[in-house]
Amino acid sequence: MSSIAIATDGLTKEFHNGRGCRDVSIQVGKGEAFGFLGPNGAGKSTFVKMLVGLIAPTDGQGFILGEPIGSIEAKRSIGYLPELYRYQEWLTGEEVVRLHAQLCGMDRQVMKQRVPQVLEEVGIGLRGKDRVKHYSKGMQQRLGIACALINDPDIVFLDEPSSALDPIGRQEVRSLLAKLKAEGKTIFLNSHLLEDVEVICDRIALLNDGQILRSGHVSDVLQTKICWQLKVGGFSPFLLSWLRDTSGFQVTLMSQEADGTAWLEVVMEHEEQVGWFNTLIIGQGMTLYEVSRKKERLEKWFMSAVSGLSHRGER
Numbered sequence: 001m002s003s004i005a006i007a008t009d010g011l012t013k014e015f016h017n018g019r020g021c022r023d024v025s026i027q028v029g030k031g032e033a034f035g036f037l038g039p040n041g042a043g044k045s046t047f048v049k050m051l052v053g054l055i056a057p058t059d060g061q062g063f064i065l066g067e068p069i070g071s072i073e074a075k076r077s078i079g080y081l082p083e084l085y086r087y088q089e090w091l092t093g094e095e096v097v098r099l100h101a102q103l104c105g106m107d108r109q110v111m112k113q114r115v116p117q118v119l120e121e122v123g124i125g126l127r128g129k130d131r132v133k134h135y136s137k138g139m140q141q142r143l144g145i146a147c148a149l150i151n152d153p154d155i156v157f158l159d160e161p162s163s164a165l166d167p168i169g170r171q172e173v174r175s176l177l178a179k180l181k182a183e184g185k186t187i188f189l190n191s192h193l194l195e196d197v198e199v200i201c202d203r204i205a206l207l208n209d210g211q212i213l214r215s216g217h218v219s220d221v222l223q224t225k226i227c228w229q230l231k232v233g234g235f236s237p238f239l240l241s242w243l244r245d246t247s248g249f250q251v252t253l254m255s256q257e258a259d260g261t262a263w264l265e266v267v268m269e270h271e272e273q274v275g276w277f278n279t280l281i282i283g284q285g286m287t288l289y290e291v292s293r294k295k296e297r298l299e300k301w302f303m304s305a306v307s308g309l310s311h312r313g314e315r
C-alpha cells in the first residue's frame with residue numbers, strides 16, 4: 001500500500017488572463033503536514049482548488065490516495081476549509097455542520113453522533129446552538145474546520161485557517177492543527193503565517209508566480225547552523241578575544257550595557273558544546289543569565305527566495 005497521500009505531476013491551471021499556477025509537481029506522505037507558502041497571488045489557492053476538485057486543471061495530473069483529483073473517490077477522503085469562507089449567519093453552528101454532513105451524504109443516525117462530536121473536537125460544543133452571527137471570527141474559523149472534519153477525512157486542506165484572527169484565535173487554531181496531526185491526519189496548509197508553519201509543518205514548498213521556487217524539510221531550513229545566544233553579566237571587552245581563542249568558536253558581541261550585561265552569539269560545531277562553553281564563562285567570573293538556541297526563521301528563507309524576483313500576483 002502506498003504511503004503517498006497527495007501526488008501531482010506538472011499540475012497546471014492557466015486562467016484566460018494567463019494567471020494561475022504552472023507545472024507543479026509535489027508528493028505529500030500520509031500523516032505529513034505540508035506547508036504551501038508564497039506571496040499574495042502566487043497561485044496557492046488555485047492549486048488547492050484543483051486538488052479538492054473545485055476547478056479543473058488545464059494540464060498535468062494529480063492524485064489523492066491514488067485516486068484522480070476531482071473524482072468522487074478522491075473527494076471522499078478529503079476535508080477542505082476554503083479561504084475567508086463565510087457561513088450562513090442565520091443558522092446555528094450545529095445546523096451549519098449538519099448541512100455539510102448532509103452534503104457528504106451522511107447517514108442520519110451517524111450524523112446525530114458525529115455533529116456534536118466534531119463541534120466538541122473544535123471547542124465549540126457548548127455554543128453549537130448559537131447562531132453563527134454571534135460567533136467570534138476565531139469560532140467561525142473553528143466552525144469551518146468542523147465542517148472540513150465532518151466526514152473524518154484522511155487529508156485536510158486548510159486555506160489560510162488563521163487569517164484575520166487575533167493571537168488567541170491563532171493559538172486555538174494552531175493547537176487544533178497540532179491535534180489533527182497527532183491523530184495521523186495528512187495536513188495541507190496554505191498560510192502566510194510562517195510561525196504557524198514552523199510549528200506545524202514537516203515540509204514546505206514556496207510558490208512564486210505560479211511555480212515552485214523552493215521546497216524542503218522545515219527542520220533543515222531552520223537549523224542551518226548551531227548558534228546560541230547568551231546573556232551574560234560582568235562582561236568586559238578583553239574577555240571576548242579570550243573566549244574566541246580558548247573555545248575556537250565564532251563568538252560575536254551583539255550588545256553591551258554600561259553595567260557589564262552583554263548578549264553574545266556563539267556558533268558551535270555540536271549542540272553539546274554549549275555546556276563546556278558555559279563553564280568557560282562562569283570560570284572567568286561572568287554570570288550566565290540566559291542561554292537559548294537561535295533558530296533560523298522561515299521568514300528569512302521566504303524573503304531570500306523571493307527577493308529580487310518579480311511576482312506578478314498583487315504587486
Ligand SMILES: Nc1ncnc2c1ncn2[C@@H]1O[C@H](COP(=O)(O)OP(=O)(O)OP(=O)(O)O)[C@@H](O)[C@H]1O
Pocket residue numbers: 015016017019020038039040041042043044045046047083312313314
Ligand atoms: N477565476 C480566475 N480567473 C482569472 N484569474 C484568476 C482566477 N482565480 C485566481 N486568479 C488569479 O490567479 C493568480 C493566483 O491566485 P490565487 O488566489 O491562487 O493566489 P494565492 O497564492 O492563493 O493568493 P493569496 O495569498 O492572496 O490568497 C492571481 O493573480 C489571481 O488574480
